[in-house]
Amino acid sequence: MQQYYEPLASRVRGRKVAFIGAGVSHRELIGQFVEMGAQVTLCDKRTADQMGELAGQLAAKGVALSLGTDYMQGFAGQDMIMRTPGFEFFTPELQAAGKAGAEITSEMELFFELCPCEIVAVTGSDGKTTTTSLIAAMLRQAGRTVHLGGNIGRALLPIIGGITPADIAVVELSSFQLISMRRSPKIAVVTNVTPNHLDHHKDMQEYIDAKRNILLWQTPPCRAVLGYENEVSRSMQADCKGEQVWFTRLRETDNGAFLREDGMLCMAEKGTVTPILPKEEVRLRGLHNIENLLAATAAVWGLVPVADIAAVGREFAGVEHRIEPVRTLDGVQWFNDSIASSPTRTIAGLRSFDQKIIIIAGGYDKKIPYEPLAPEILAHVKALVLMGQTGPLIEKAVRECPGFAESGLVIEHAADMAGAVAAARKLANPGDIVSLSPASASFDLYPNFEVRGRHFKELVNAL
Structure with missing residues (x-):
């Protein structure tokens, strides 16, 4: 397994790397980067007192600390800056550091660059967590080793050494993660795009453009699954580089997953319609979850047998905090x-x-x-x-x-x-x-x- 760590080690060895914030994923990565030979600085708006024991533990590992009100001064002279999704990409100090030569990246961006296995990724304003979880459940039902992460699950870059080419990564991506990404997954799902996070994005167009990054960097063979009933996600068909399929519960389609008039969830592909399971057998509550199940079906089609898709539809009870x-x-x-x-x-x-x-x-x-x-x-x-x-x-x-x-x-x-x-x-x-x-x-x-x-x-x- 260690062979899959080496590409990450070679990316950071001997480089000056600043981490913005010491959240759970960064905390694990900071130690790994030090072990791999990076010169690490933590930039955190908290003071040493506010950080408690963690500040001393990091300092003992040789991590330089740039803390408090002026924490962004630690960006100066860095070769790489690891941005956390909560830190806005277009912050002037961060952009200035990029212009000065620092590589601005993130845990998820490095994971996409170095991951040895195929990646399925989901974004959208609504439904992305349930859809991502359904995809992971379907792949596991089919016997695949699945690594669930991104905006849910755990940070995946720290465990990249344990991921093999035969595995599959399933990730949920927020607009904050996508805004600076320049790689796209093999299979991309966009559930919908409606006004959200306009307190962080300068306008709706910036939010939409961030979501589009899940598709823009795909290279064939690839698949894009788009929500047909949302005007913005439907318009992203123009961004697709390979196979493109729809999901919809309001009409039939000859290219994707849909809810038939008789209440049967179906998948249409190359002139063939395959029934999957009746709506009344779906365990999840709500028509929006029928859409999530259709999106997941379209994403895993060809990777997961129909019987396994149906089994998950009947058994999946939902995700915490969602009805x-x-x-x-x-x-x-x-x-x-x-x-x-x-x-x-x-x-x-x-x-x-x-x-x-x-x-x-x-x-x-x-x-x-x-x-x-x-x-x-x-x-x-x-x-x-x-x-x-x-x-x-x-x-x-x-x-x-x-x-x-x-x-x-x-x-x-x-x-x-x-x-x-x-x-x-x-x-x-x-x-x-x-x-x-x-x-x-x-x-x-x-x-x-x-x-x-x-x-x-x-x-x-x-x-």
Whole structure:
């Protein structure tokens, strides 16, 4: 296995390498880079006191530390700078370092450059985690050794020495990772592209262009799987370099995966339509998850037998924080949909239930419009508990939506998650459904949507 480490070692040996931040993946890589002969500097906006024992541990390994307010001064004189996805690529100091000769890269970019096996990658505004997880599950069901990483799973570059050419890597890629990538996977999936992360990208076009990088650097033979029902992902057909297939649940296609009128999930290829499994046998809740299953099917077609695809469709129970059942208490069902950090995700979640529900919404403001969410709330929600920065914005959009006055929608506000859960419990009667479906990011109160979702579950389970 050690032979697969050597290409990485030869890339960093004797070079001056700066890491931006000491997150989990970088922490592991920093030690490896030191062992491979790199001169490593950690650039972190935290002070040594804030880092605690880690600062001393890194210094003991010979890592130079550039910490605190002026941490970006550590970019000077570097041969390579390892960017974390959370650090914006177009930050002036980073761009200046690149112009001065530093190679600006990342854990995922180096992995794409050096990985000895084929890579399947998924991006999109919605559905990418479930689609990525389904692809990995299908390949494992077929007996493949799968390495799951990127935006989910674990960092893959630190384990590249244990990956063989016969394996397959399945990765989820965010726009923050893709924005600077100049390599694309053998199989690329774009689920959809809707307004998101506009607090970080300068405009919608920059966000779209970042997503396009998953396709732009493909070389045949390759495959691109695109969501047909989203205008932006459909338009990316023009970027495809090899085989291109669709997925859609709203119409039949002669080139890709689709939901037939009779409720059968099918795959069409070269004039042949292959039935896979009936919609009612799919374990995942919601029509948006039918789309995710179709996207995954189109991605693995030819690599995974139909029987294995169908088995995963019947057995896959979902991913944490995605319409995740939490508990039933006093006849009320509670669900955790903390992943719903944008209006489109919340809309998909609302449409997954066949009755009006109670939702907890609101959070950090990503500068996304809430007007498209308002009619869906009126159609699918009986009571709305709002919190966070976007609570007033969501309420304004709902109150100004035609039909609000006669909708009977109840709106309440809470100062935090504990207050929101308590308010939802008071509003709920036996037979009701309560879902955390924020339509907003978590960063006003939580470091990420996972922490938000777990706190919600703790509160609900303590009721």
